[in-house]
Amino acid sequence: MLRTARAQVLAALPGRRAFTHTAVRGQVSGASSRSSGSDEQALLLEKVQLPQIDRLNAFKAAGAGIPGLLSQHVLEDVWSRQLESNLGQLKEAIVQSTSNNYLDCFDSANSSIDRGADSSNKIINQYRDLLQKISNKFDDDESYLFDLTASIYNLFYFLSSLKANPANTVAKASASALLASPGEAVANAPSNEVFVSLINKSFGSMDEFLTLLSDSANSIKGNGYTWLIYKHIENSVTFSKLGHLSILNTYNNGLPHTFTSNRVSSGRDFENKKLNKNYESEKFSSNKIPSMEDADALNSLNFTFTPLLAIGSNPAFYLRDYGVYGKQQYINNVISCIDWDIVNDRIPSKK
Known part of the structure; x- marks a missing residue:
């Protein structure tokens, strides 16, 4: 047996x-x-499967990579070979883990696969559940499992947001590209009026948004992602007007989530209660002005970060097609290939 x-x-x-x-x-x-x-x-x-992106599967079948962005060789490598390898290692790590309940994340009876924020591909919610469960454990022995899961999760948000743009030039750049003056913001911009209004409210204008997105991606040295996130108070109609967009960078296998903020803040509350028995009653006293640190902690507790878009800046994504000096051209091409309809659909409903 x-x-x-x-x-x-x-x-x-x-x-x-x-x-x-x-x-x-x-x-x-x-x-x-x-x-x-x-x-x-x-x-x-x-049941532990890779998320599927129909458009990428079609690009792969056509044998032309992502027209205007990645060659077939690079697409095959980062989306097929590396992901298949990561999936095998992920299953191995789950079995060898000291925890015996991680597989519950991939059971439809327990997984939050109906979460609207990630409706573009329900399988990716299972990876999100796994990442959250690992993060809440604070177990250093699970870092390998976390990294494998995050690598799949982050890559999905990058490649699933893209469409072809054959007008782009995909070629290795010369050293003179480093001396070129910054050009105007990439012309590709969302057209949905509600989404455009949210961008203008969050960043001031479309040009400022696209410039910040490009500069943030170009500033990453080494492996990392630039994220467009929707920062909001989850399941709150009263505070829905506080929802806004933000851009942030994560490095290596970092995530654009606040999985651990509640545990950190809960620990701080516990220590304060031990030192001051009246802490709970004084916490929101009208005559107590909170410090900037307190305000920042409360802000982290209340807001949820929902990822809408990721731009991958890993050298593996651009070196073979664009060369050592072609990172900026690669980023320009990425932005010009963003499918803003997909990005907009990821904004959670305020109903």
Whole structure:
């Protein structure tokens, strides 16, 4: 029975030679009394799938990369080969994890797959649930699992927001590109009136928004993403007018979320209560003016960051097509390929 349970787990991880029998043995130890649990784990592992982007699949089938942005070779590498490798390692890391409930994130009965904010691809919500669960544990041993999950999550928000723009030039730039004067903001801009109004409210004007988006992406050195996020108070009609757009940079496998803000603030509240028994009653006293630190903490607690768009600045995305000096041209091409209808659809409903 032990061999049967081990075979079921391994069957869910095809081609993973690095998967050790020791790790499997640790997961299925006592299988003679828990064979049903192993069966359930094997079935859940089959549900851990990659998010699908129909447009990218069509580009891949056509063999032309993303016209006006990425060659077929680069697209095959970053969207197919690397993702398939990451998926295999992700399943391996889930099985070897000390936690036994991560697979629940991929069970439709438990996963928040109907969350409207990520309706463009429901599978990506399962990855978000997994990231949140790992973040809330604060377990250094889970960092590898976190990085694998975040790499898939971030790449989805980058590539799923793009469309073709054959008018762009995809070629290696010379060193003279570093001396070129900054040009005007890329012409590609959203047309939805409500979305444009939100951009103007958040950034002042469309030109300022597109310039900030470009400059933020170009400022990243090494691996990272530039995000357009919708900062809002979740499930609040009263404060819906406070919702606005922001641009932020994350590095390596960082996320544009505030998963841990509640736990950090809760810990601060706990310490304050121990030192001052009257802390709870004085916290919002009318004669107590909060400090900037207090205001910032409260702001982090109240607001939710919903990702709308990511621009990947990893050298792997542009070096082979644009060369060492072509990062700015690559970023210009990315912005010109953004499908703003997809981005706008990710703004959560205020109903």
